Amino acid sequence: MSFLRALPRWLLGAGLLLAFDLTGRVLVAALSLPLPGPVLGMLLLLIAMMLYGRVPRGLGLVGEQILRLLVLIFLPATVGIYFLRDLSGGDWIALIVAMVVGTLISIALTALLLNHLIRRSGRDGEGGNDGE
Amino acid sequence: MASNAFTPLREWLAQVQQVAINFAEPLSFAHPLVILPLNILGFWLALKIYRRAGTPILHPVVGGSLLVFAGLLLMNVDFAGYQRGSGLLYLLLGPAVVALAIPLKQNLTMVRRVGWPLILGLAVGAILAPLVAVLIAMLLNGSAAVLIALTTKSVTTPVALALTEQMNGIQSLAAGVVAFTGVVGAVCGPALLKLLGITDERVTGFALGVNAHAIGTVRALEISALCGAFSALAMGLCGALTALLLPVLISA
Numbered sequence: 001m002s003f004l005r006a007l008p009r010w011l012l013g014a015g016l017l018l019a020f021d022l023t024g025r026v027l028v029a030a031l032s033l034p035l036p037g038p039v040l041g042m043l044l045l046l047i048a049m050m051l052y053g054r055v056p057r058g059l060g061l062v063g064e065q066i067l068r069l070l071v072l073i074f075l076p077a078t079v080g081i082y083f084l085r086d087l088s089g090g091d092w093i094a095l096i097v098a099m100v101v102g103t104l105i106s107i108a109l110t111a112l113l114l115n116h117l118i119r120r121s122g123r124d125g126e127g128g129n130d131g132e
Numbered sequence: 133m134a135s136n137a138f139t140p141l142r143e144w145l146a147q148v149q150q151v152a153i154n155f156a157e158p159l160s161f162a163h164p165l166v167i168l169p170l171n172i173l174g175f176w177l178a179l180k181i182y183r184r185a186g187t188p189i190l191h192p193v194v195g196g197s198l199l200v201f202a203g204l205l206l207m208n209v210d211f212a213g214y215q216r217g218s219g220l221l222y223l224l225l226g227p228a229v230v231a232l233a234i235p236l237k238q239n240l241t242m243v244r245r246v247g248w249p250l251i252l253g254l255a256v257g258a259i260l261a262p263l264v265a266v267l268i269a270m271l272l273n274g275s276a277a278v279l280i281a282l283t284t285k286s287v288t289t290p291v292a293l294a295l296t297e298q299m300n301g302i303q304s305l306a307a308g309v310v311a312f313t314g315v316v317g318a319v320c321g322p323a324l325l326k327l328l329g330i331t332d333e334r335v336t337g338f339a340l341g342v343n344a345h346a347i348g349t350v351r352a353l354e355i356s357a358l359c360g361a362f363s364a365l366a367m368g369l370c371g372a373l374t375a376l377l378l379p380v381l382i383s384a
Contacts, residue, residue, distance in 0.1 A: 020230045021230045022140070022141060025141070026138065026141060029137050029138075029139055034380055036291070036295055036375055037226070038290070039229060039376075042233045042372065043372060055234055067228075067232070067235070071178075071346075072171060073228050073290070075175060075218075075221065076171070078197040078289070079200050079214065080304020082201045083304065084304060084305060087275070087277065088275070090273060090274075091277070095269065095309065098269035102265030102267075103286075103343055103344070106261040106265070107317055107344070108324060108325070108328060110253060110261075111330050111339035113252075115330050118249045121247065
C-alpha cells in the first residue's frame with residue numbers, strides 16, 4: 001500500500017529526469033551547442049534545484065535508484081570492449097600504458113596541487129599574510 | 133530551424149519505437165527477454181562477488197561485463213544482436229546523466245566551504261587527466277581512435293559515452309577505457325597518495341573523483357563518508373566541465 005501511495009512521487013521524479021534530458025537535447029540542437037544534450041539537462045536540473053532550494057522527494061528517490069543501477073545501465077557499452085577487433089597490438093600497448101601511467105601521474109598531481117591550495121587558503125583564512 | 137530543434141525528440145521517439153519492435157520479434161537468444169535478464173543477472177552476480185571479495189579489481193563494471201560476455205559466447209550472440217537486445221538500457225543513459233545533478237546539489241555547500249582551491253584544483257585536474265594520457269599515447273604512436281578514447285578516460289561513463297558519440301569515437305573503447313582507468317585509480321590511488329604524504333581525506337576523495345570517477349568514488353566511500361562526498365562532488369563537476377570543454381578543444 002505504501003508503494004501505491006509513493007507511486008505518483010516516483011512517476012514525478014522519473015518524469016522530471018526525462019523532461020530535463022529531452023529539454024537538454026532540444027536546446028543543444030536548437031542552439032547548436034558543442035556539448036551533449038543530457039549534460040546540458042544535468043546542468044539545467046542543477047540550476048533548477050538551486051532555485052527551488054532542495055531536491056524534490058520523488059526526484060531524490062528515483063535518482064538514488066538510478067545511480068545505484070548506473071553500472072547496469074552502461075553495461076552494454078562496456079561489454080563492447082571485448083568485441084573490438086580493429087585495434088593493432090601497438091595501439092593496445094599505447095592505450096594500456098597511457099591509462100596506467102597517465103592515471104597515476106594525474107592522481108598524484110591533482111592531489112598535490114589541491115593539498116597545497118587548501119593549506120595556503122587555510123593560512124590566508126586565519127589572517128596570516130605570510131607574503132608568499 | 134524549428135524542425136531542426138525537434139529532431140532529438142523524433143530520434144528519441146524512434147528509439148523507443150525500436151525497443152518496442154525488438155520486443156515483438158520472435159524469441160531467440162538475442163531477444164530482449166533473454167538479453168535483459170542476462171544483463172541483470174551479470175550485474176547482480178558481479179555485485180555479490182564484489183561485495184564478498186571487497187577489491188576494486190573486481191568492481192561490477194569489470195566482473196559484470198566479463199560475465200555478460202561469457203553468456204553471449206555461450207549463446208553465440210554477436211555484438212549487434214546484444215546491443216539490440218539491450219535497447220531499453222540505452223534509453224536510460226540520458227536520464228542517468230541528468231540524475232548526476234542530485235549528488236552535485238547535495239554537496240554544493242561543501243564546495244562553498246572549501247572555495248576556490250577546489251575550483252582551481254578541479255579545472256587543473258580535469259585538463260591534466262586526459263592530457264597526460266593522450267601525451268603518453270602520442271609518444272607511443274597510438275592511433276586517432278586510441279587518442280579520442282583517452283580524452284574521456286576520467287569522466288563517468290554516461291558522460292563519456294555522450295561525448296564519444298558527439299566526437300564520432302568508438303563508444304565501446306571509450307567505455308572500456310573509463311572502466312580500466314577507474315580500476316587503476318581505485319586500486320593504486322589511495323596507496324599512492326599515502327606514499328606522497330597526503331592525509332587530508334578531502335584531497336584523497338577529490339583526486340579519486342576527478343581521475344577515477346564512479347569506481348574511485350566507491351573506493352572513497354570505503355575510506356570515509358567525507359572522502360566519498362568529495363569524490364562524488366569531484367566526479368560530477370569534472371564530468372560537467374569536461375563535457376563543456378572537450379568538444380570546444382577537439383573542434384579547435
